[in-house]
Structure formats: structure tokens, C-alpha cells
Amino acid sequence: MQNKWMIMLAGIGTVFAALIAIIGMLEVFHLIFGARPEKKRPELAPLPEIHSPTVASKAVQSQPAAQRDGAELVAVIAAAIAATTGASPSSFRVASISASPESEGGFNTPVWGRIERFARK
Helix, strand or coil: CHHHHHHHHHHHHHHHHHHHHHHHHHHHHHHHHCCCCCCCCCCCCCCCCCCCHHHHHHHHHHCCHHHHHHHHHHHHHHHHHHHHHCCCHHHCCCCCCCCCCCCHHHCCCCHHHHHHHHHHC
């Protein structure tokens, strides 16, 4: 009878000793590797000023017609991109717009498209 109780106490003691050893190893790992200091972000950039629409429309009317057409073209392209991707127009920026150079033979396709057309002949 006494043998059963000794086995049970030895088993419970082994489990608790193993748990204490695991806790000790974790504490040693914490001391070795340590917590990394948290990076502090600089202050956020200020928000752009919101102008009234009347001021913006006067500024657009004072621009030359060619420059106004360019602004309208950018607005149309931005609206098309926003509609296609589902993103808001303020989430991207149209950096530049330029006409594509005329291709040889009147094709308006990339090189690989022209090569494929010539290969069909």
C-alpha cells in the first residue's frame, strides 16, 4: 500500500519539477533575448488644407485652356482607375500622362504584339 503512494508522490513531484524547470528556462530566454524597445514613430504629417470649391473653380478658370484640359484628363483617368480597382481616388496619384509614341506601321501595340502579327503572315 505504501508503494502506491510513493509512486504517486514521485510522479506528481516529477511533473512539478519539470514545470519549474520550464519556467526557469523561459526566464533565462527572456534575460538572454530580452524585449526589444518599441520604436516610436515621429509625429504624423499635417493634413492638407481643404479649400472651398469656389476658390478651386476660380483657380481652374484662370488657367489656360490647354492646362485646364490636362487637369480634366487627369480627373477622368483617376475616375476610371478608381472605378476599375474599387479604390478611392485619394488613395493613389496620377504621376504623369504622356502620349505613346507612334509605332512603326501604324500599330499601337507593344513589340511582342507586332512580332506575333508579323509571324502570322
